[in-house]
Amino acid sequence: MKNIQPELRTVNVTRYVTPLREGGSMPAIAEADDDFLYVLKFRGAGQGLRALIAELIGGEIARALGLRMPELVFAQLEKDFGRIEPDEEIQDLLRTSVGLNLALHYLSGAITFDPLANQVDEKTASEIVWMDALLTNMDRTARNTNMLIWHKELWLIDHGAALYFHHAMENWEEQAVRPFGLIKDHVLLSQASQLEEVDALFKAILTPEKIRAIVALIPDDWLIRDNTFESIEAHRDVYSKFLELRLANSEIFVKEAQNAREALI
Incomplete structure (x- = not known):
């Protein structure tokens, strides 16, 4: 294809x-x-x-x-x-x-996901937990789920709090291979029983080519606002390398999520 x-x-x-x-x-x-x-x-x-x-x-x-x-x-x-x-x-x-x-x-008529009223199957929960661990997305908690129900389907919104490494990029390599401790607060963690299966599937999808194609969408105007990088392309390249390195070491954040889930259940 x-x-x-x-x-x-x-x-x-x-x-x-x-x-x-x-x-x-x-x-x-x-x-x-x-x-x-x-x-x-x-x-x-x-x-x-x-x-x-x-x-x-x-x-x-x-x-x-x-x-x-x-x-x-x-x-x-x-x-x-x-x-x-x-x-x-x-x-x-x-x-x-x-x-x-x-x-x-704008999803007109959508309602906020309620973990007490709305059910999510274990595969979907595992997929979302895995993705948020990859992205270090701290903002999918019971207090603020950042998910909507629209036409009886689950939709994701609001990823602006993800990738928090880019607020201090000097040690991005170290941050890329860290566990994501805040996954313990994820609203879907208790249902995420298929993390290893999802890990194998999603790593096959998120090839380096796919990652770089997504990162290439960042407008030049949004990059290099300080003196950290020599050029726009050097700045852009760190996003790709961070995600590629994190994917190559996904067992670290998968294990962290599994341990956190075991502590819950």
Whole structure:
């Protein structure tokens, strides 16, 4: 089968609909020039561009693994977009987010996943736990599941807290082979009984070529904001190498998850 390079569409934001005041990132529902609604993640909010990079890589890895993710798009915000916004805090956010942002297709009518009311089979739970351990995603807990039920199916959202190594990249090689202790708080850990089977399956899917194709989606404009790297490509390359090294040593984070699950049950 031909390996198709993943692509993201680019839309222009035409209307700010309403803020979603959740966490520190202040996402919003916005309308674009394709007449669809999106959950817009702003480059000027919270952890800024690093959160957008984690959102992009995490979302596209989830999609590559066959997990349900709303479509991700690049969202262009023009210079004068927030000029008539009456809320000063939102106006500041829009002003600092001019340029290319990231957005997820809005799943109208979706409800938040409730671990007490919604059941997840053991294979799906194992797939999500494995992926979050790979990505070091700390934000899939019972308090904040970052999963939705839409048309009776489970959808993943919000990967902006993943890949936290990129907040201190100097020792990325060391961080790539560390266990992920926070997996003990994962909302689906108790059901994740098939981690070894999923590990073998998913490592075959996430080839170096696939990883590099996903990382290649990061816009140049989101990279090299400090003096850590000599070039944009050197910065981009660390994301690929981090994930490739973590995959090559996946038994470390798989064992950590298995031990944490045994402690639960």
